[in-house]
Amino acid sequence: MxxxxxxxxxxxxxxxxxxxxxxxxxxxxxxxxxxxxxxxxxxxxxxxxxxxxxxxxxxxxxxxxxxxxxxxxxxxxxxxxxxxxxxxxxxxxxxxxxxxxxxxxxxxxxxxxxxxxxxxxxxxxxxxxxxxxxxxxxGAAAALAVRQAHRLAAPLTDLAETAERLGSGDPRPRHRRYQVPELDRVADVLDASADRIGRMLTAERRLAADASHQLRTPLTALSMRLEEIIATAETDDPEERALIKEEATIALAQAERLTDVVQRLLTNSRDPRTGSAVGFDLDEVVKQQIEEWKPAYRSAGRALVRSGKTGLRAVGTPGAVAQVLATLIENSLMHGDGTVALRTRVTGNQVVLEVTDEGPGVDESLGSRVFERTVSGHNSTGLGLAVARDLAEADGGRLELLQQLPPVFALFLSREVPDTDASATA
The missing domain is CATH 3.30.450.250 (Beta-Lactamase)
Structure with a gap:
């Protein structure tokens, strides 16, 4: 300019x-x-x-x-x-x-x-x-033009930096004015927007903190109750007793995982920069989810299978990754059809976990908008995939729709390279 x-x-x-x-x-x-x-x-x-x-x-x-x-x-x-x-x-x-x-x-x-x-x-x-x-x-006109250009361009550059800072999540107003009515008007609007965004973020974090805090107590009570069920499961039929313990164990694992997610939301609401990503065995998360969802798939007369590379380690939060995978498996159960396949593979320095089924796929009018909140093609809330994507991004990964028909959702996570691979590379 x-x-x-x-x-x-x-x-x-x-x-x-x-x-x-x-x-x-x-x-x-x-x-x-x-x-x-x-x-x-x-x-x-x-x-x-x-x-x-x-x-x-x-x-x-x-x-x-x-x-x-x-x-x-x-x-x-x-x-x-x-x-x-x-x-x-x-x-x-x-x-x-x-x-x-x-x-x-x-x-x-x-x-x-x-x-x-x-x-x-x-x-x-x-x-x-x-x-x-x-x-x-x-020469005089050039000097005057340079002075005027600086007088107009410097405030615009400053306003652009303010808008960029506001978009990056820093809602502090700057209260700078430039003695140019039009530019001062833009600065007023940006400061007002910063105030509103700051109040909204504060309210959202407070709401997340309150909700997380309120959820921890009933989840803890539920976990204790399930532990009591496992401990006191008494029946004459060994198979029935084993089934009760198995179902209670699965429910307890789900409650504990949900407790971890709630605790993570509570921590992030206090300090969004706090992260809990660690290296973990991806096979264990996939195996856990298959075991949890197989009874529901058997009841629906459908199959849940896995394929691809095994022995992979990824960087992230196991509870959050399990929650993302559970969301994808549940979507395939509710809205998909046929066999649901989980496939793991490696691309570059990332681990990819794909979920696909034989159903009608994602509506062409939705496309990548399927991850937006309140966007749904099946009269649902539209929050599941949006929350799943947020959880993935919080761990430094990403959740994408690779293919609409048949539907292929992919979770990308950073790969943890084993010490043996690192030594071989060196």
Whole structure:
């Protein structure tokens, strides 16, 4: 912007200088030409009057007496009546000249000549003065343009930094003003927006903290109750007793995982920069989820299988990763069809966990918007995938829709390279 302001100002000044400069040059050249002709004519009239007065007074007319009255640098020729030779003063100019004649009452004739080279020299001096004035005007305009561009661009740059800082999550108002009404208005709006965003973030964090705190107590009570169920499961049928313990163990694992997620939300609400990502065995999380969801899939007459590379370690929060995977498996159970496949693979320095099914897929009108809150193609709340993506990003990963039909959701996590691989690489 600063460059455009300077160039536009200079362009306007150059156009004005060019238009007026050319006009001034034409006028000045015409003026100098006419002035020279008028001076030569006036001198011819003045000299013929001088010659006539000396002739009437019967004084001698010589080159010396006429040279005193003639202007320097001009050629003068005096033709007297009778057989007297002409009198010449000065050097006859070569080339093109400006010439004028005057005749006296007694037959005297005076011719005055001036070389056009002198006219051109005077015109050149005038053009030089005009050029210097034009350069001075352009220089002054450039200095003024730079000053004005800085005065306008610096506040805009500052406002852009303020907006960028506001978008990055720092809602502190800056309260800077620039003595330019339009820019001050933008600054007022940004400060007001910062205040509103700050209040909203504070309210959201307080709400998350309160909700997390309130959820911890019932979850703890639920965990204790499940532990009691496992400890007191008494029945004569060994298979039934084993089934009760298995279901209670799975429910307890789910409650503990949910407790970890709630605790993580509570910690993040107090300090969003706090992270709990660690290296963990991805196979254990996948195996845990398959065991938890197999009964539900058996009841629906569907299968849940896994494939791909095993023995992978990823960096993240195991509870959050399990919650993301549970969301994808539940979506496939509720909205998909056929077999649901979990596949693990490696790409670069990342571990990828894909979830796909044989259902109708994601509606074409939704596309990547399926991760937006309140966006759903099946009359649900639309929060599941949005929360799952937030959990993934909080661990430094990402959740993406790789393919709409058949649907393929992929969770990307940083890969933890084993010491053996690192040693081999070194």
């Amino acid at each position: 600063r460059r455009r302001l300077i160039l536009s100002t200079l362009a306007v000044v150059l156009v004005v200088v060019a238009v007026f400069g050319v006009s001034l040059v034409l006028v000045e050249s015409r003026t100098i030409e006419n002035s020279t002709k008028e001076n030569v004519r006036s001198e011819a009239v003045r000299l013929v009057a001088t010659v006539e007065s000396r002739v009437v007074a019967k004084e001698r007319v010589t080159a010396q007496t006429i040279g005193v009255a003639a202007s320097q640098g001009r050629y003068v020729r005096i033709d007297l009546p009778g057989d007297r030779p002409p009198i010449e003063v000065g050097d006859r100019p070569d080339g093109d000249v400006v010439e004028s004649h005057a005749t006296g009452a007694h037959g005297e004739r005076v011719t005055v000549q001036e070389s056009r080279a002198a006219v051109r020299a005077e015109l050149g001096r005038t053009l030089l003065i005009i050029l210097l004035v034009a350069l001075l005007a352009v």
